[in-house]
Amino acid sequence: MASVLVTGSSGFVGSHLAALCAASDLKIVGLDLRASGHTDMVCDVKEKALVAKILKENGVEKVIHLAAHIDAAESVRKPLKYLRNNALGTIMLLEAMRKSDSKEIVFVSSAAVYGRQEEFPILENAPLAPVNHYGLSKLLAERSVESYHESYGLNYTILRPSNLYGIGQNDAYAGVISRFVDAAIKGTAPVLHGDGSQTRDFLNVKDMVEALRAVAMQKGKNATYNVSFGKPVRITELLETVQRIAGKNIEPKRGPKRPGDIERSELSSEKFREAYGWKPEVKLEDGIGELLRHYKTAV
Numbered sequence: 001m002a003s004v005l006v007t008g009s010s011g012f013v014g015s016h017l018a019a020l021c022a023a024s025d026l027k028i029v030g031l032d033l034r035a036s037g038h039t040d041m042v043c044d045v046k047e048k049a050l051v052a053k054i055l056k057e058n059g060v061e062k063v064i065h066l067a068a069h070i071d072a073a074e075s076v077r078k079p080l081k082y083l084r085n086n087a088l089g090t091i092m093l094l095e096a097m098r099k100s101d102s103k104e105i106v107f108v109s110s111a112a113v114y115g116r117q118e119e120f121p122i123l124e125n126a127p128l129a130p131v132n133h134y135g136l137s138k139l140l141a142e143r144s145v146e147s148y149h150e151s152y153g154l155n156y157t158i159l160r161p162s163n164l165y166g167i168g169q170n171d172a173y174a175g176v177i178s179r180f181v182d183a184a185i186k187g188t189a190p191v192l193h194g195d196g197s198q199t200r201d202f203l204n205v206k207d208m209v210e211a212l213r214a215v216a217m218q219k220g221k222n223a224t225y226n227v228s229f230g231k232p233v234r235i236t237e238l239l240e241t242v243q244r245i246a247g248k249n250i251e252p253k254r255g256p257k258r259p260g261d262i263e264r265s266e267l268s269s270e271k272f273r274e275a276y277g278w279k280p281e282v283k284l285e286d287g288i289g290e291l292l293r294h295y296k297t298a299v
């Protein structure tokens, strides 16, 4: 099989994907702005000529595009940063692919393209109404991917994951699960934004990278899929679950609702399950238990 280029290979999902591929026979070339053990090329996806050269020299047929800025709240304050990097960055990558012999892109979008919805679970054909520039940048990138298929025959798969969590998601903007787990271990008070009645549909990163592997192994079907666990949880319920598993009381600080946050998220991934025979395996309780064990040892 010709090689697969993964952008964002130093990030949370990228490093899990690289580790999974290293343990199988899927050869990948990692590209990221930041150096790491999973990145072969330190490069910006917006550097079109350099990316085209990398694609050619490595005989890359398929690109899994993860590289992005991912902080929805920051995108409210810095819309241009998000449009430039995520939307324009994807178009620059598509141009580099057009100039080389790459035939297919797997674009990792986000459930943020849906914004606020009225009907649940959300299906792929729901109206797209992002409420922040992170979601908008992903929507523009999706449209560009479809347009390169239309105009230049580039095959594609678009995945719209729900909220991901797992080991390694420890940046400042890490998901709420990592923040609650960290608070349980260190005895600190995490911020609970709003009244905690918001729901999120959490998917473990291990299930996410299995979804990516399934897509990488097959020819793109030129379609868009949700990827989620499909079991929404209130943030207050999540807090109780972390407390129960950790056997510790967590006293959160109340904070204002975050700008650009949505109330309810619940996706159906039936379409993806049917197309690829994928199904999420990691139950939330098990994923949280693993995080607690991992970070307790690390402290």
Ligand SMILES: NC(=O)c1ccc[n+]([C@@H]2O[C@H](COP(=O)([O-])OP(=O)(O)OC[C@H]3O[C@@H](n4cnc5c(N)ncnc54)[C@H](O)[C@@H]3O)[C@@H](O)[C@H]2O)c1
Pocket (backbone or CB within 6 Å): 007, 008, 009, 010, 011, 012, 013, 014, 031, 032, 033, 034, 043, 044, 045, 046, 065, 066, 067, 068, 069, 070, 085, 089, 108, 109, 110, 111, 160, 161, 162, 163, 164, 165, 175
């Ligand atoms: N983490 C989640 O909950 C979640 C949910 C839905 C979708 N996604 C999507 O999955 C993808 C991966 O997310 P993640 O959680 O691993 O994020 P991350 O921030 O951990 O990793 C992103 C990586 O992309 C790199 N990057 C950013 N801009 C770049 C550029 N211009 N050129 C080269 N590299 C660049 C960063 O250096 C970083 O290593 C993103 O596209 C994100 O939008 C993530």
